[in-house]
Amino acid sequence: MRITRRLALAGLPAVALPRAALAQPRPLRIGMITSLSGPFTALGESMRAGMRLLLVQSGERFADRPVELIVEDDQARPDDGVRKARKLIEQDRVDLLCGVIHSGVALALRDVVTEAQKPTFILGSANDLARKAASPYVLRPTKTNWMLGSSAARRAYETQSGARVVTAASDYAAGREYVGDFVTTYQGLGGRIGRQFWTPLGTADFGPLLTAIAAERPDSVYVFFAGSDAVRFLRQWKEYRLAGRIRLTGTGACFDQEDVLPAVGDAPLGAINTFHQSPTAPASAAFVEAYRATGKPLPGEFSTTGYVCGQVLRAAVERSNGDPTGNWAQTRQALFDAPIDTAFGSMPFDPRNGQAILDIHVNEVNAGAPGQPLVNTVVHTYPQLRDPGPNA
Amino acid sequence: MTRAVLAAALLAVVTAVLADDFLLRFLAEILLLGIAVMSLDLLIGFGGLVSLGHAALFGGAAYAAAIAARAWGGDVLLMLGAGIATGTLLAAAMGVVILRSGQLFLLILTLLTGQMVWEVAFHWRDVTGGADGLRGLPALSFGPWALPGAQPLFLLAVLLAILAWLVARSYVAAPIGRALVGTREQPIRMSALGYSLFAVRFRALLLAGAIAGAAGALYPFVNLYVGPQSVHWTQSAAMVIMLVIGGIGSLWGGFLGAAVYLGIQTYLSAWTDRWQLCVGLVFVLTVLLLPNGIAGGMRRWRGGAE
């Protein structure tokens, strides 16, 4: 008796399935590679939350095709990221890949997805992916480091052309790119650059650096730090009373709305940063509201990027009538043909390298509501910046 | 023993034909890391020298092979030569620094020297690609024959694993290997017998470096990429974890440990964010219940059954 019942139960879905399968197209499988452990854990969780939010809003369907999201952890380690990508491609048979924060993972993935001809939407920002490592299978719906470094230099020169600027940054690929682009642009405009300070990634004590900057007495400092480095730097920046005495400018990641600002009190009040993301940017208003409605704080770069990535994926599915991978060249072209409406604003792609062309905002870090963290407030926007691309 | 080797070779060929590309690369990665863990077993299991810098030898060799491949192409013999030479040289340098110390001092010295190698790999951007690492490697080749794809890589890894195991096995059975165990158990008596503790340990370290270097030489070809994480101390710590899970002092336990560790990491992480908790639990349970690892547990179980 019991056996029959169980058999009957087991048989139910088997009977029901074919009819359902007739009515429904095969689900679209999207693989997301992000950091759910290691140094970028918080960013990775935000990215996943942003993407999930978009999926929920779309009713888990793009262009009437059900969507399945499989998230894998890369630990911010290229070897693990590549292994997970291969697994997603070959064992989980995903149709599209997306994600990645760490630029080493992004660059390592580039060859793998190109060889496997798997359309991939990369969210890491190394300049090279828009240049000599560009690939016909990689699209990047986010900024390049150049966009932020060079726009910060333009802003600095336009507002304070005579200032002597020193730089301070974490000594690794991203820091070198941001500061390099900042310095080249600023000097190209005729600005004066003082000393360039570098500190190891994961510096516990910024006291020595801050004391050196205090002794240098520059007019302004351009900084890049991320995550815990940014939090320590900014807090100690205030402790050493440099806040208010030296103008602080930097890349947006150093003042990330979700990752950094809640942890630094009022230390960076009045600091200027350039970023493609801002909770006060008009284009992201709807997203900001929806994200906060899920009980989250004001969104930062990676929750917005995850959401935008979902919007671009949705556009890819819609513009290919539900089958983005059947003819990828066509889908890609369809994405290039007209800008996509995203939480970063209207987003056209550069057909040379599949790189998004973005509005870059100048954010001023202002006081928030009483008892709430500071808020990145847009004070100026450089519209539609395009990376120099393969010619750089 | 010949039968075991033959069976392994046959199994490998069958796997190479049947398995998909991902699985082959995954198995190759397990084998290559397993070789490195086995060489670490020579130090920890036989010499009592707990190293937290073994990834520097392995990853340093991987960098050397990747750099050589970009300059001169990916000939297997060239790769192995570059890897073994680099692994041995780094081991020699490390040996000079660490081998006058013991216990925790040795642990910290291996950690520091390993991290110095990492600092070089991380900051020497022109040569190592810095934080972004090196990509765009050519495929492996052997003389005029190209060896593209996962199958040759896997078969090479199997071949290397068998060779490395034979070398390590004959080493620990030889007088010099017995002397290494002696320096662990009775250092004072060993020096009274006229052995130089330094020389015995130094040779073990050189051999471990050469084996780890050979494995490291092929490692970049798993992903056609090498980056500073493969030199970092956390990679060394992962190797120690693999060794403990697999079984200290068994040589082949390293392969088991690598398989368990990478298996958890690869297959569990899609299901739960708590996979690191699982690694930790497996690790602690192994230490508590199977102090000789899975290999030791299997041996005990077989011994009990017979």
Place this chain on the structure above:
Amino acid sequence: MPDLLGYAAVQTLNALSFSALLLLNGLGLSVVLSLMNFVNLTHGAFFLLGSYVGIFWLGSGAPWWLAFPAAFLASGLVGAVLERFPFRQFYAQPHLMQVLLTYGLSLIFADLMRWGFGAQILTPELPETLQGVVFILDMPFPIFRLFLIGAGVALGLALWLLLDRTVWGAVLRAAVSDRGIVETLGIDTRRVLTLVLVLSAGLGGLSGALGAGMLAAYPGLDEEVLLLALVTVVVGGLGSFGGTVAGALVVGFALTFSKVWFPEFANLAAFAVLVLLLMLRPSGLVAPPLRRI
């Protein structure tokens, strides 16, 4: 000229404050190592737990100075539980097994804490009194760091007095060198060892609460801190009290001044100095008297 003098003075103070943090962090580890010959790699987890407890306490509005005892108690409690099982079974085991066990436990704790406290970076709200700054020859130096230096000196002294100048300390040292004799005096040595472990774990938590003001708290900090503590204790010479002080000073100054003089090769330079030191003095700066027979 006063510029240069002020600069040198403040950089020295920077190094001192970092050394104080290293000392606080290393003391707990060195206590169990020297007194019980037990290598406890969960120490980083005690530190991070203390940081979290301290941060939540300081954010709660309760009297701020109670945050430190609270962190001490929280970590000490965890230490007490762990001492029951499984640490106790491993006191007689070789260092390798202790290292493996406690490292595995630290992985578990790291993930549990990430689960409980989240992956966000958290920082404490320091009380007004600690937020100020003093100017030394026109160079700013935060009062919080003076507080850290003070706390390091005070705790170090207190611990030294406790272990070296009280009956309790004498019992403890006796229990370590000859357990049997102490047992015959009617003292439960097990309890003594438990207390040492609780003290060590509590010190870890306390230093975590103090250190959070400088380091913040986030998943992964436990490992960074553990490494610093290990290096400090080992360079000092494994657990003699003076050794830990010397180790903290050497590591603190090496890491600070390498950043001042060779900012681009800071870690490489600092590591090279430490390696050289350990090569010249293979048993650390202050080698404890040999206990082996």
